[in-house]
Amino acid sequence: MAAIAAGGSIVLSIVVVLCLVGVLLASPLGILFAGGGSGPGSVSPSEAVAQINGELAERLEQMQVDADCDRLEITGAPPPWPEVLAVFAVRQSGSAESGSPAVLDAAQVEALRTVFWDMTKLTSEKKTVEHPASGSAVAWTEEVLSVTITPRTPDDMRVFYQFTAEQDQALDALLDNSELLASLAGDLTISSQAAKDLLAALPADLAPERRAVVQTACQLVGKVRYFWGGKSLKIGWDDRWGTLRQVTAAGSSTTGTYRPFGMDCSGFADWVFYNTSGGEYVIGHGGGAHAQHTYCTPISWDEALPGDLVFYPGDEHVGIVGGRDEAGDLLIVHCASSANNVVITGKSGFTSIGRPVYYSE
CATH class of the missing domain: 3.90.1720.10 (endopeptidase domain like (from Nostoc punctiforme))
Incomplete structure (x- = not known):
């Protein structure tokens, strides 16, 4: 009840959805509507999402450095965060070491990070691009790293994580209400x-x-x-x-x-x-x-x-x-x-x- 009072209408809607699929509020799914918790080191889903988004950019930048390329080209995009959060929540509900359901702490953020990278495939190809002379500009060459980001779908992850029938049901319910999870990824509740x-x-x-x-x-x-x-x-x-x-x-x-x-x-x-x-x-x-x-x-x-x-x-x-x-x-x-x-x-x-x-x- 305290979590519901703290989170407002978004929290209440998510609780209703979870109840519909028979998931106990005491399960690790509760971390998505606990308002980020109030203990030391706890964070909100929106803070965790921002952190992992930044890590994706850092990894891409490091790939360019490692390949010793002049420029980076990106094709594709990572999976939508509502899908990542849904898969994460359902996976944690079946984990014996899921941690406290009341907070999104360092261990939970690490688990979320793992799901994100399991759902995000990066492939790269280094290529040489020749630029011909034009007007007063001389011809020049640059090395380009072309990176393709391929998202894995929630259906892919059902198989990858070997979800049970109950987990599949919970995932379906969360995906049917993805706008609620999108609200968590972009929550304006003051959590810091x-x-x-x-x-x-x-x-x-x-x-x-x-x-x-x-x-x-x-x-x-x-x-x-x-x-x-x-x-x-x-x-x-x-x-x-x-x-x-x-x-x-x-x-x-x-x-x-x-x-x-x-x-x-x-x-x-x-x-x-x-x-x-x-x-x-x-x-x-x-x-x-x-x-x-x-x-x-x-x-x-x-x-x-x-x-x-x-x-x-x-x-x-x-x-x-x-x-x-x-x-x-x-x-x-x-x-x-x-x-x-x-x-x-x-x-x-x-x-x-x-x-x-x-x-x-």
């Missing part, structure tokens, strides 16, 4: 303990619009990877997040590589204010971090309040003031390339602060 602690420490008299900005920012902590040039003006979870895409925006060392789609720092700030305002306000009005800075009033660090914006020198990076730690030092919520995710850190690196005109409009 650091984010929960930050919100709990917000001043009681904080203006509602500022509190809403910080709460919205915390929804993505640990769940959305950094992607150079990544933007999203969508209310709620963007289904493109986590899908493997090539970085096409110029100006980054990652340009041309394949990574899980996400957002850059200014894209994150835009998404937060866009969602907080119900789709009515874009903090940068279509620009990047510099444009966002121009729509702020300069303030001193002592005046900082949760929801204000902070910037690196030259507006190379932007973050949102989330609050203060026990020592009174500022905490910043931002999508950081160094962490490759939405994180909460101190203000190191940020040299200026501004108050968005959003709060006075």
